[in-house]
Amino acid sequence: MVGWSKTNENLSQFDFALAGGGSGLITRALCQPLDVLKIRFQLQVEPIAHGSVSKYRSLYQAVRLILHEEGVKAFWKGHVPAQWLSISYGVAQFWAFEVLSRNAHHLGLSGKWSPLLNFACGSVGGGVATVVSFPFDVVRTRLVAQSDHKKVYHGTLAATREICLREGPLVLYRGLWPTVLQIGPHAGAQFMCYKLFDDLYKYIIGTSRTTLSSSLVAGSMAGLCAKTIIYPFDLVKKRLQVQGFQAARAHFGKHFTCHGLVDCFRKIYKVEGLMGYFKGLSPSLLKAMCSTALHFSSYEMICNLLAYKSR
Template sequence: MVGYDPKKKLTELDYMFAGSASGVITRLLCQPLDVLKIRFQLQVEPVVRNVAISSKYRSIFQATNLIIQEEGIKALWKGHVPGQLLSISYGLAQFTTFEVLTKKSANLGITQKWDVIVHFMCGSISGCTATFVSFPFDVVRTRLVAQSESNKIYKSVPDAFHQIVKQEGPLVLYRGMLPTFMQVGPHAGAQFMFYKIFDKIYKNTVKTDETTFTSSTVAGSLAGFFAKIVVYPLDLIKKRLQIQGFKRGEMFGENFICNGMFNCMSQIYKREGYRGYFKGLNASLVKAVATSALYFSSYEMVCEAIQIYRTT
């Protein structure tokens, strides 16, 4: 179902609905993993399990327990509302753009010979388009996740938008866009490319041409895993840039201050070493596998449900 298929009888509106629905389902179930990933990414202190070193978060389980103890279990869904707005707008824009582009490629006769490359290029373009549409929600989500329950800077999503625009200017809602595009282009392209590759491998292994929940889940999870490893450092840099000008509070440790993307990269290396670029990778990989599997499988199933409904 993902990508152009002449057997599909779906409209662009159907793709928009399916993309939005997959974003909602994925965000609802995987938001706690996103909160953990962001907390690790924003921690300047080293991520170690040695209690003698004063790092707040040291492992996935320790961080989860600490957040629940200090802020309550609801904190694991902190930033969920802007996260849902991000997921809806991103899923809608990404899958619709991808389906339109792969259809155009098929009509030009490119897809049959270069299907893997086509999926990479169309995925890259659709990912960048979706990122531009949804980026302000990502900035607000990061700020809400970064703040503590005891020292709230922003009371709600509208309040966060209002304060950011009023105090820092509207362009701040697009701060971190350069590393994001550098990350999202190859990441989205690799995700769709790997999905196509692993989907083919799975179907050849079980000898079927049918797309099932199992096939899309397996292909999606593997695609998410490999695509995330490729571009992870740029995701961390984006998060560090998004909190510039925002004081998180002493309970989270040292505030990270930088000036632009390249200065951010330099500061991380000088103060945290090369491992600093991979903080939160474990949580991010767990999240990438889970979200990618849900993202693709839910999209496939919604598309299939719409098609069955249309033919009955």
């Protein structure tokens, strides 16, 4: 169903947007705890290692500590803006990808060029989705990053209002530049790898239909490959998004201050070394595999349902 095919030629642009939004909602609801862990690791300056004096030293230790200090609800911190982020991103990404794919097919650009076509359409779709959804990402990161002992924001609307009044509306797009740099290859690689792994899976089991199992396997592999490629940019984006927000992070260790994309990359390497760019990679890869598998499979199933109803 992802990309043009005879089975989805009766679906409208609204159907693609609806399926994309639904897949974003389902994925976020199930994968939010992994996102919270990833962000906590990404924002920690101290080493993530056993025997260190860091607040978070491993995935297991971090889960236990967050449960002890903040309770189960902490794993869904920032869930409301995160849902708006996922829904708006899913709507824009899949809508743009499907429209571009359909137009490319009508122009006769599919066939042997399909992998490159999927990469290009996925890149453009990811860029459009990023611009549309980015303010929700900033608000979500601030809510996840703040300490329960020193709360600055009390809810999504309050956070948005406080950020705009105290720091200006443009702060809602802080970190957009590294995101734009990462989202092209990331989204492009996701769609290209998904189609390649989906075709490979179907070839191995001897079927021409995309099934739930094929989309889950292809989605998880696509998420693993794409996330590994762009991870340092994702970490830098999170560091930029919490600049000017250090007071609420007093219980999380050292403050990290930088001025722009290049300075952030330079300071991470100077203070934390090369591996500093990959902090939180384990929960991030786990999340990427789960979320991408859910994202594509739920989108496929919703499209199948819409296509069946339109017959």
